[in-house]
Amino acid sequence: MSNDPKESLPTAELIRQMSEQVSRLVRDELQLAKLELTEKGRNAGIGAGLFGGAGVVALFGGGSLVAAVILLLAQVMPAWVAAVVVGVVLLVLAAILGFFGKRRVSEAAPPTPERTIASVKHDIDAVRERAHR
Structure with missing residues (x-):
């Protein structure tokens, strides 16, 4: 006989324990997925904010170039x-x-x-x- 206590457990108890462990595993995996998606969402939000900021700065840069063209043309016309x-x-x-x-x-x-x-x-x-x- 083996000293392993699980060998002496009835099948119903083993199935109950397996069900609990699978349930716990699924809950843990869902929690991990939730944490991972939260982190990815936060990174995506920060990235979108930086991208929007780059767009605003580019708009100001474009406006400055337009002003430069106007000033250049103002050398030859009003x-x-x-x-x-x-x-x-x-x-x-x-x-x-x-x-x-x-x-x-x-x-x-x-x-x-x-x-x-x-x-x-x-x-x-x-x-x-x-x-x-």
Whole structure:
């Protein structure tokens, strides 16, 4: 006979202990997943904040470059004309970008996965055809 106390336990008790251990393992794994996701979410939030900050700084940098172009043009024309010229150029560029952006968004609409739907319908038809044979 062995000295292992588990060998003398009834099967029902062993199953109960196994159930408790599996339950504890699942709870521990869920807690670990929760902690990991919390940490990843915090890092993603910090990263998004830094990315947003970079965008704000880039916007100020772009504004400074626009001001520099206006000041450069002001050397050969009145400052208000230079500002109007730069403003018109920027508005035309914005209109062109907006046009192409709208066209791309229109191409993406509606947001249904049409190829996947067609593929699933094809698969269903194939299954039905085989089921009738």
